[in-house]
Amino acid sequence: MPSKQTKSDLPNCAGVYSSLSSLGAPVTLEELTRLYNGPLADALQFLSQHVVGRHAASSTRASIAIAQEERSKSHLKQPDTARSSGEKAVARLSSAKQASAVYSKQLADSEAKTHATRAQADNLQHKLDHKRKMLLLLRTLETKQSLRIKRLEEMTKLVDELRGTASQHHAQFIGMPTSPNAEAQIRRVSISNTRDSMTDLHSYIIRLSRLVESSSSGNSNAMQQLKEIIAQSSGPDSPLNATLTIERCFSHAHGLAVQHLALPSRSSSICDLKVKRLTNLEKEVSLQRSADLSTALRRLCDCHIQSIVEFAEMVSHPLRRLLHEESRRSKGYVDIARLSIVADALIEPSDKLSFLAQVIRVCRMHGNVGVRTILDEVEHVIRHSYRRVSLWDTSDRLPEPGDVDTVLIGTCRSSMQATHDRATKLLTRKAEKAVIGRSLAREVEELLRESRLVLGLQTKD
Known part of the structure; x- marks a missing residue:
C-alpha cells in the first residue's frame, strides 16, 4: 500500500506541478x-527535473550545434573532461557497434572455419574408415594366401616323395635281368663250313658255264628246226610269217618267264636267309626289351596309381572342406563389403551432389551431362587405369601413415581444438551480453509503461 502524503511533500508537489504545467x-x-x-x-519528481520544454530543448540543441561547429573548426584536441555525457554515450555506442561488428565478423569467420574443419575431419574420418575396411580385407586375403601357400608346399612335398619313390622303383626295374643276349643265341659259323660252301659255289659256277657253252650249238640247231616246222605247217609261200611267229613265241615265252621267275641262286638265297635271321634276332631282342620295359612301366604305374589313390583319400577331403569353408568366408566378406558400400552411399544425401561434381571434375567433363554418360566415362577411365597398373604390383599390406601425414593430422586436430575453444568463449560472452541486454530491455519497457500511465496515454488494467 502507498504511504500517505505528508505536509513536507506539498511544496515538492507544487514545484512538480509548476514544472509539468x-x-x-x-x-x-x-x-x-x-x-x-x-x-x-x-x-x-524525476520527470520534472530532467524533462524540459520545447523552447529549452531547441535552445539546447542550438547551443550544441554551435559548439559542434566551433569544435569542428578548431584543430585542438578537446580534453575528455570537457565532453558531455551525451557525447561520451554516443562514443561508447559507436565503439560498441564497431566491436559488435568485429565480433560478428570474427564469429562468422570462426563458424566458417569450424564448418570447414568439421567437413575436413568428416572426410578424413571417412577415408580412415575406408582404409580400415581395406586393411581388414587385405589381411583376410593375406591369411587366405598364406593358407594356400602352405597347402601348395605340402602338395609339393608329396609330389617330391612320389617322384623319389618312382625313381627308386624305376631303378629297381632297370636293374632286373632281362632275356639272354641275342648274340649269344646266334650260333658261330666254323671255318670248315665256310670253306665247303665256297667250294660248292665254285663248282656250281663251273657247271653253269659248261652248260651255257654246250647249249649254244644246240640252240642254233633247235632254232633252225623250229623255223622248218613252222614253215611246213604254214605253207611254202610264207617265210615271213614263220619269222613273225617265232618272234611272237619268244616274246610270249619271255613274258611267261618274267611272271614265273625261277628261284634265285643258292648263294644269294643263303645270304638272304642269314640277313633275315639276324634281323629277326635283333627284332626278338628289341621285343624282349620292350616287353621288359612295359612290365616295369606297368608295375611303376601301379605304384603311382596306388599313391594317387592314397593321396586322393587322404588329402582331397580336407582340401574340399577347406575350400567350402573359404567359399563361405568369401560370401561373408562380399556381404560386408556390399553393406559398407551401401552404408557409405546412404550416409549423407547432400554429399551425392558434391561427389557427382567431383567425378565430373576428375573426368574433365563440361556442360550438363547425364548419369549414363558419367558411368561410361568412369568405366573407360577404370579400364585405362587397369591396363596401366596391375593390382598384384601393389604391396600386400596397407602402408602406415608417414611422418608428414602424422604431423598434418596433429596440426589439424590442434587447430580444430583451438578454434572450438575460441568459438566457445566468444559465444559465451555473446550469451552473457544478450542476457544483460534482455534485462535492460525489460527495465526500459517497464519505465515506458509507467511513463505512459503517468501521462495518461495508457489505462491501468
Missing part, C-alpha cells in the same frame, strides 16, 4: 496531489 501536461493540481504518493512521486 510549463511543459503543457494535461493535469490539475488536485489530480497531481492525489497521484503524488510513493514511488510514483519519485518518478514525477
Whole structure:
C-alpha cells in the first residue's frame, strides 16, 4: 500500500506541478496531489527535473550545434573532461557497434572455419574408415594366401616323395635281368663250313658255264628246226610269217618267264636267309626289351596309381572342406563389403551432389551431362587405369601413415581444438551480453509503461 502524503511533500508537489504545467501536461493540481504518493512521486519528481520544454530543448540543441561547429573548426584536441555525457554515450555506442561488428565478423569467420574443419575431419574420418575396411580385407586375403601357400608346399612335398619313390622303383626295374643276349643265341659259323660252301659255289659256277657253252650249238640247231616246222605247217609261200611267229613265241615265252621267275641262286638265297635271321634276332631282342620295359612301366604305374589313390583319400577331403569353408568366408566378406558400400552411399544425401561434381571434375567433363554418360566415362577411365597398373604390383599390406601425414593430422586436430575453444568463449560472452541486454530491455519497457500511465496515454488494467 502507498504511504500517505505528508505536509513536507506539498511544496515538492507544487514545484512538480509548476514544472509539468510549463511543459503543457494535461493535469490539475488536485489530480497531481492525489497521484503524488510513493514511488510514483519519485518518478514525477524525476520527470520534472530532467524533462524540459520545447523552447529549452531547441535552445539546447542550438547551443550544441554551435559548439559542434566551433569544435569542428578548431584543430585542438578537446580534453575528455570537457565532453558531455551525451557525447561520451554516443562514443561508447559507436565503439560498441564497431566491436559488435568485429565480433560478428570474427564469429562468422570462426563458424566458417569450424564448418570447414568439421567437413575436413568428416572426410578424413571417412577415408580412415575406408582404409580400415581395406586393411581388414587385405589381411583376410593375406591369411587366405598364406593358407594356400602352405597347402601348395605340402602338395609339393608329396609330389617330391612320389617322384623319389618312382625313381627308386624305376631303378629297381632297370636293374632286373632281362632275356639272354641275342648274340649269344646266334650260333658261330666254323671255318670248315665256310670253306665247303665256297667250294660248292665254285663248282656250281663251273657247271653253269659248261652248260651255257654246250647249249649254244644246240640252240642254233633247235632254232633252225623250229623255223622248218613252222614253215611246213604254214605253207611254202610264207617265210615271213614263220619269222613273225617265232618272234611272237619268244616274246610270249619271255613274258611267261618274267611272271614265273625261277628261284634265285643258292648263294644269294643263303645270304638272304642269314640277313633275315639276324634281323629277326635283333627284332626278338628289341621285343624282349620292350616287353621288359612295359612290365616295369606297368608295375611303376601301379605304384603311382596306388599313391594317387592314397593321396586322393587322404588329402582331397580336407582340401574340399577347406575350400567350402573359404567359399563361405568369401560370401561373408562380399556381404560386408556390399553393406559398407551401401552404408557409405546412404550416409549423407547432400554429399551425392558434391561427389557427382567431383567425378565430373576428375573426368574433365563440361556442360550438363547425364548419369549414363558419367558411368561410361568412369568405366573407360577404370579400364585405362587397369591396363596401366596391375593390382598384384601393389604391396600386400596397407602402408602406415608417414611422418608428414602424422604431423598434418596433429596440426589439424590442434587447430580444430583451438578454434572450438575460441568459438566457445566468444559465444559465451555473446550469451552473457544478450542476457544483460534482455534485462535492460525489460527495465526500459517497464519505465515506458509507467511513463505512459503517468501521462495518461495508457489505462491501468
